[in-house]
Amino acid sequence: MSKLFTALWCAMGLGAVAIPPAIAAAPNYNDIQTVVVIYAENRSFDSLFGQYPGANGLSRATPAQYTQLDRNGSTLPYLPPVVGGVGSGVTAGAPGSPTSTNPVTYPTQAQTGTYFSTNNINHPFNILSLYNLVATSPDPLTITNRDLYHRFYENQMQINGGANNMFAAVADSGGLTMMYITNTTADHPLWSLAQKNVLADNFFQGAFGGSYLNHQFLICACAPIYPNDGATPTPNPQNPAVVAAGGTTSSANTPVPTILTTPLNGVPQLATTTTSPASALNGPPVFQNSSVITPYINAGSAFGGAQFYSVNTSQPPFAPSSNYSATLGAVNLQLSNTVPAQTQTTIGDLLDAANVNWAYYAGGWCNQLALQNSTANDTGCSDPTSPSYTTTGTTYSNANPDFQYHHMPFNFYAHLDPNAAAPYGLAYRSKHLRDGGVASPTQIAAGQLPTSQLSTDIATGSLPPVTFYKPNGPVNQHNGYANVTDGDKHIAAVVAALQNSPQWPHMLIVITYDEFGGLWDHVAPPVADAFGPGTRIPAIIISPYAKKGYVDHTQYDTTSILRFIQNKWNLNQAAAPFNGGLPGIAARDALLQANGYPAMGDLTNALALP
Amino acid sequence: MINMIRAGALVALASAALLAGAPASADYVLQTATAVPGGSGDYPIYTDASIGNGDGTDGGSNFIGATFSLTGSPVSALQVGANVDAYGTGQVFAEVVSVASLSSLPNVTGGNLIAWLQSNNLGEASLSAPAAAGDASTVINFSTALTSGSYALIFGSGLYGTTGEINLTSGNSTIGSPNIFNSLGGDSFQSYGYDTGIRIFASPVPLPAALPLMASGLLAGVGFLRRRRAARAT
Numbered sequence: 001m002s003k004l005f006t007a008l009w010c011a012m013g014l015g016a017v018a019i020p021p022a023i024a025a026a027p028n029y030n031d032i033q034t035v036v037v038i039y040a041e042n043r044s045f046d047s048l049f050g051q052y053p054g055a056n057g058l059s060r061a062t063p064a065q066y067t068q069l070d071r072n073g074s075t076l077p078y079l080p081p082v083v084g085g086v087g088s089g090v091t092a093g094a095p096g097s098p099t100s101t102n103p104v105t106y107p108t109q110a111q112t113g114t115y116f117s118t119n120n121i122n123h124p125f126n127i128l129s130l131y132n133l134v135a136t137s138p139d140p141l142t143i144t145n146r147d148l149y150h151r152f153y154e155n156q157m158q159i160n161g162g163a164n165n166m167f168a169a170v171a172d173s174g175g176l177t178m179m180y181i182t183n184t185t186a187d188h189p190l191w192s193l194a195q196k197n198v199l200a201d202n203f204f205q206g207a208f209g210g211s212y213l214n215h216q217f218l219i220c221a222c223a224p225i226y227p228n229d230g231a232t233p234t235p236n237p238q239n240p241a242v243v244a245a246g247g248t249t250s251s252a253n254t255p256v257p258t259i260l261t262t263p264l265n266g267v268p269q270l271a272t273t274t275t276s277p278a279s280a281l282n283g284p285p286v287f288q289n290s291s292v293i294t295p296y297i298n299a300g301s302a303f304g305g306a307q308f309y310s311v312n313t314s315q316p317p318f319a320p321s322s323n324y325s326a327t328l329g330a331v332n333l334q335l336s337n338t339v340p341a342q343t344q345t346t347i348g349d350l351l352d353a354a355n356v357n358w359a360y361y362a363g364g365w366c367n368q369l370a371l372q373n374s375t376a377n378d379t380g381c382s383d384p385t386s387p388s389y390t391t392t393g394t395t396y397s398n399a400n401p402d403f404q405y406h407h408m409p410f411n412f413y414a415h416l417d418p419n420a421a422a423p424y425g426l427a428y429r430s431k432h433l434r435d436g437g438v439a440s441p442t443q444i445a446a447g448q449l450p451t452s453q454l455s456t457d458i459a460t461g462s463l464p465p466v467t468f469y470k471p472n473g474p475v476n477q478h479n480g481y482a483n484v485t486d487g488d489k490h491i492a493a494v495v496a497a498l499q500n501s502p503q504w505p506h507m508l509i510v511i512t513y514d515e516f517g518g519l520w521d522h523v524a525p526p527v528a529d530a531f532g533p534g535t536r537i538p539a540i541i542i543s544p545y546a547k548k549g550y551v552d553h554t555q556y557d558t559t560s561i562l563r564f565i566q567n568k569w570n571l572n573q574a575a576a577p578f579n580g581g582l583p584g585i586a587a588r589d590a591l592l593q594a595n596g597y598p599a600m601g602d603l604t605n606a607l608a609l610p
Numbered sequence: 611m612i613n614m615i616r617a618g619a620l621v622a623l624a625s626a627a628l629l630a631g632a633p634a635s636a637d638y639v640l641q642t643a644t645a646v647p648g649g650s651g652d653y654p655i656y657t658d659a660s661i662g663n664g665d666g667t668d669g670g671s672n673f674i675g676a677t678f679s680l681t682g683s684p685v686s687a688l689q690v691g692a693n694v695d696a697y698g699t700g701q702v703f704a705e706v707v708s709v710a711s712l713s714s715l716p717n718v719t720g721g722n723l724i725a726w727l728q729s730n731n732l733g734e735a736s737l738s739a740p741a742a743a744g745d746a747s748t749v750i751n752f753s754t755a756l757t758s759g760s761y762a763l764i765f766g767s768g769l770y771g772t773t774g775e776i777n778l779t780s781g782n783s784t785i786g787s788p789n790i791f792n793s794l795g796g797d798s799f800q801s802y803g804y805d806t807g808i809r810i811f812a813s814p815v816p817l818p819a820a821l822p823l824m825a826s827g828l829l830a831g832v833g834f835l836r837r838r839r840a841a842r843a844t
Contacts, residue, residue, distance in 0.1 A: 053672075054654025054777040060697060195658070195672070196794045198651075547805050549672045549794045550780065552651040605650045608804035 028609045029568040031545055033506035036467045036498060037561055038491055039218060039407075041211065041478035042150065042517025045201060045536040046124065047180045048484065052194065054551040055201040058124055058180060061522035066123050068168040068178065069160075070279050078122050079168050079175025080280045081113030086130055086145050086176065106145070107133045116175050124520065127179040141187040141488075147480025148173040148518025151290060152209030152311040153258060153270050155516070155534050159208075161265050162524030169280040171518060178520050187485035189492035190511065190540060198541040198550045198606040204525045204533035205515040206558030211478075212313040213531070214514040214558060215409040218468070219360075220346045221559045221584030223531050224339055224412060226255065226308040231296040233257065233308050235334075253334040257308060258291040292337050297530070309531075314339045316411040318418060320368040320403065341414040347466070347562050348410060348432060350571040350578060357464035359434045361454040362408050363472030364401025366435040371401075401438045402473030402481070407514075408433070436469055444475060444486050447493040458494075461502030466565055469494065479517050495542060505544055510561055510603065512539040526555060526597040528588045533557040541606040554601040559585055563602035639685075640678035640763060640812040642788035645693045645745060649781025652695050653792075653808060655702050656775035657768030673723070673793040674778060674802070675764035676810045679712050684755030685814045690763055691737065691747025693779045693809035698739025700774020702767040704748055705734040709762045715791050715799045716762050723797040727769060732756065737765070739776045746776065749815055762791075763812050782809040 050058035070076050087106020107115075111133045115121070127145065131138040149172045158177075160166040167177040183191045206217030216224055227234040233254040261271040276286035292312045299306035314337045315323040321331040323338045331338060351358045410416045410433060418426045437452025449455040457463045470476070477487035491511060498509060516535035523536045539556065562582060566572040572581030580586055589599035655672055690704045707716050707730045718726045733752040740746045767774055790802040790810070802808075 053656040053658060053775050054652045054695075054697070056697075059699075192795070545804075547651070547653075547780070548800075548802075549653055549674075549792060550651050550805075551654060551777070554650045601650075610804065 029604075031506060031609050032508045032543065032568060032607075034463055034465055034467065034503045034508070035561075035565060035568070036463065036469065036507060036509045037218070038469050038471070038494060038509065038511045039215070040471065040487055040491065040511065040513045041476040041482070042515060042519075043477060043484070043513050043538060044516040044519040044521040045203075045523070045538050046521045047517075047519040049191070049194070049199065049201070049538045050124070050180045051182060052191070052199060052201070052551070055199060056523060056553065057201070058522070061124070063123075065164055065522040066178070066520070067165060068122055068175075068280075069165045070281070071166075071169045071285065072278065076122050076168065076280060077117075078120055079116040079125075079178055080171075080283075081109065081116065081174050082107070082130070082146075082176040083109070083172060083174045083284055084146065085109040085112055086127075105134045107131065112174075112176075121175070124178050124180050125175075127181055130179075139184050139187055139485075140181045141184055141485040142483050144481060144483045145179075145479055146173060146176070147478070148177055150210045150515055150518040152207075152213060152294075153260070153268055153290060155208040155210075156267055157269060158520075159267075159525060159535065161267050162527070164520060164522055164524065167520040170285060171280075172284040173518065174280070174284070177518055181484065188488055190488045193492060193495060193511075193542060194538075194540045196548060197543070197546045198548075198552050200539040200541060200552045200554070200556055200603075200606060201536075202523070202553050203512065203537060203539035203556040203560070204558075205513070205535055205537050207311075207515075207532040208534040209311060209515065210313060211404070211514045212406040213311050214534075215407055215470075216412070217532065217558050217584075218514070218561065219348065219409045220344055221562055221582045221588065222344045224310040224314075224342050225344070226293045226310045227340055228296065228306075228308050233293065253336055255291055255293045255336040256289055257293055257295045259288040260295055310339050311531075313337075313406050315405055316408065317341050318411050318416065319372040320365075320405055320408075321372070321411070322405050324372040326372075339412055341417060342412050343414050345582060346410065346413060346415075347565060347571075347582065348413075349415065350566070350581065351466055351569065353577045354569050354571055356466065356569050357431075358466035358468075359432050359457075359464045360408065360410050360468040360470070361434045361436040361452075361457075362403065362470045363436040363475065364403035364438050365408070365433065366452075367401035367438055368403040368405075404473060404476075407470050407476075436471070438472060439475055439490055441474075444490050444493075447489055447496065449490075449493050449497055454494075455497065458497045458501045463501070463503055465569075477513075479519075507543060508545070508564070508603070508607070509542040510539060511542070512558070512561075513537040514558075526592055527595045528591045528597070533588075541603060543607060545607045545609055547606060547608050550606065552606045554605040555598055556601050556603065557588075559588065560600050560603055563600060564604070567602050567604075637813040637816075638811055639680055639688075639814065640676060640690075640788075640810060641785055642676050642790060642811070643693075643782035643784045643807060643809040645779075645809055646782045646807075647743070649779045649807065651780045652777035653780060654775055654777045655765050655767055657766075657773055673727075673764055673766040673799070674808065674810075675716070675762050675791055675799070676808075677709050677712050677714070677760060677762045677789040677791075678812055679758075679760050680756055681758050684757050685752070686755040687749055687751045687815035688733075688756075688763075688812050689747055689749050689815050690735070690812040691745050692765060692776070692811070693744065693782055694740065694746050695777045695779055696741065696743040698746075698774065698776035701736040701738050701772045702765055702774050702776050703734050703770045703772045704737050704750060705764045705766070705769075706732045706750060706752070706756070707762050707764060708732065709760045712760050713789055714760070715789075715801060716764070718793075718798050721797050723793055724769065726797075727764070727766070732761070734770050736770065736772055737776065739774055743779070745809070745811070747811075763810060765810075778808050778810075780805060780807045782807045 068076050085108040107130045127140045154170050157170040158167040171177045205214050207213040235254050259271045261269050270287040270290050273286045277283040292314045294309045297305045315321045323332045323335045325332045415424050416429050418429050434453045436454040437450035439450045475487045475490035521536045525533045566581045733750045735748045735750040737748040784806040788806050791799040792802045793799050
């Protein structure tokens with residue numbers, strides 16, 4: 001044998017010298033000194049990057065992954081009409097909508113109603129085809145279409161255990177959930193940025209549902225807790241001003257818990273009313289109560305249990321808040337969707353403990369503070385009434401900065417209470433919650449940043465080592481009030497400024513989306529805990545150390561950002577006060593692995609750290 | 611039994627090598643890494659006007675390549691390829707150009723990478739995206755044989771009739787310190803030394819005179835197996 005083996009070996013020239021596999025060394029986190037997270041809004045991966053070269057996009061989706069089912073489990077003959085039309089609820093030029101220059105008339109209910117049935121469509125479709133019904137060569141990236149709901153239990157029902165075949169059936173927008181947008185170079189600078197850096201194509205939103213809970217997962221890997229008295233929510237704490245005026249505590253001021261029915265294949269199911277349409281072709285489902293809080297979660301379930309969790313859009317207890325009362329001069333704590341101040345550990349707390357500075361910059365922050373809290377502005381907003389630009393329109397203005405209260409997750413925490421005792425209080429709050437400015441339409445189009453704390457800190461190299469930036473409404477890409485291209489251009493301008501910052505040589509930029517925005521994606525999320533992860537979203541990783549032109553298939557979710565921060569600054573050390581890092585991260589990884597999935601990555605696979 | 615399995619595997623490997631035209635290890639003039647399945651990402655090679663290419667007119671592409679040296683007899687044909695995933699489409703091209711040294715990058719002049727690639731092309735071939743993940747290869751025939759010197763093998767799309775896409779896998783086991791480079795939307799090449807998990811390879815195509823020897827080796831292997839099986843059966 002040996003002679004023949006040798007002869008064959010030589011004849012075939014297979015005398016390869018065995019090369020030992022490279023030993024994977026721990027990433028050198030020291031090369032990254034500043035982490036900047038830019039958090040956009042409401043786009044699933046397939047809907048925005050589904051045709052990206054090399055990515056797990058639309059071409060890899062199987063019929064089983066995109067063919068949508070009706071509510072009884074049968075295959076829909078075609079997608080349901082877009083309820084109300086593509087532009088329902090959005091009027092071009094209306095306050096809050098940056099569509100005043102939008103040249104397209106939205107397709108109506110009647111037009112979209114016949115489109116899917118006439119063309120026998122039960123699969124992802126290019127939104128351009130709907131716009132083409134009423135316009136010539138529109139660019140969907142520049143158009144603001146109607147919003148699609150994106151809620152905690154609805155998202156789980158849409159995912160349907162990973163089949164992703166109930167998106168149209170559990171939607172308020174009919175077949176619109178299956179839309180995707182094609183790339184158009186000039187209007188999609190994030191696409192080009194991804195091409196020159198890293199696109200992560202296996203990155204999931206940290207929690208099911210919408211912006212509120214996913215912003216919490218961005219900073220805490222946790223769901224806010226609604227206080228309970230046994231199995232009933234505790235009435236909101238009395239507002240001192242209300243008490244002074246003779247007001248009383250009332251259970252009417254507490255949220256009514258969500259009503260669920262029997263789970264289907266392990267997926268929680270919202271209970272429908274008797275009048276809810278049986279078929280998705282006849283209209284959106286009607287639920288008995290899809291609330292801002294969960295039903296009572298029994299002890300022993302994910303993240304502890306014996307709690308109500310606040311999972312859908314709710315309001316912070318501190319200004320700025322939608323429940324701010326000018327009469328009270330404070331947030332009305334008695335309203336049912338005001339969340340009592342939270343005390344769970346956030347990444348801010350851990351960074352404080354490690355003496356690492358951090359900040360959350362939000363577009364329109366100072367302007368909104370000025371509108372609600374003019375007598376006690378945060379010190380970082382020393383001159384909030386001096387606009388960075390002026391406009392006569394109602395859409396973009398310092399009087400209407402289009403700031404979203406639930407997009408500022410730290411404002412839900414007791415440590416950020418402006419009246420908290422030392423070492424917290426106003427100075428602490430002003431140090432960490434900063435202004436990102438309000439970009440004017442001219443600035444957006446020109447790729448310029450408004451003058452703000454953010455732009456100043458970028459230019460002077462003064463960004464904290466951990467920096468979050470939340471664009472305000474017109475530039476955050478949320479369906480219903482924003483298009484893609486304005487956000488793209490604004491975020492690309494932020495990136496360009498960051499790349500000119502003195503901090504750039506050791507910077508990591510993560511651009512991602514808070515959640516899917518009600519839009520379908522074909523990849524089954526890994527199965528972990530009761531809160532997520534949810535649908536797949538795009539993520540772009542930019543750094544001098546990024547693998548250029550790379551598509552990263554590593555399994556990530558929103559909390560992967562926290563993993564990187566924890567690993568770099570050793571925040572997950574066992575010793576107090578760190579106690580192993582954020583509990584939600586360890587809990588999620590343990591459940592992922594118990595279910596046969598890998599733990600979530602920490603983004604280092606996207607980097608080439610020597 | 612173990613020997614028999616090994617011999618069988620060897621014969622299968624040899625047969626596959628002949629059929630697929632995969633290069634023989636000892637003949638590699640370029641091999642940046644050995645294949646390690648299951649990497650965590652890819653470097654797509656594609657053409658896309660949106661990436662831009664400096665000149666703004668030729669469309670864009672993501673070009674990746676590596677340098678190699680030749681010594682000895684002139685080479686009239688090279689078997690070239692890369693380890694790719696299963697999701698490519700159509701065809702890309704593989705091209706060889708001259709470089710100053712093994713450690714240098716292709717020196718693009720004239721400010722137009724597309725034009726430079728075409729005018730400095732020593733030989734190219736189309737490479738089809740495979741149906742399954744693994745090594746994909748093609749043969750470049752040179753009208754003028756390559757003599758001793760330093761060269762670069764470059765993959766791209768959008769030239770020579772190719773418009774497809776292949777995705778070079780990452781996470782392979784690096785051999786030595788390969789000089790890998792790329793171009794993303796610019797008119798020059800940059801060093802890609804910090805991620806050497808890309809597998810790119812090239813080997814001279816055997817002269818026709820060598821083929822009978824390879825075939826005889828295969829036949830010998832088959833004969834050996836038959837004898838062993840016959841012996842065990844009795």
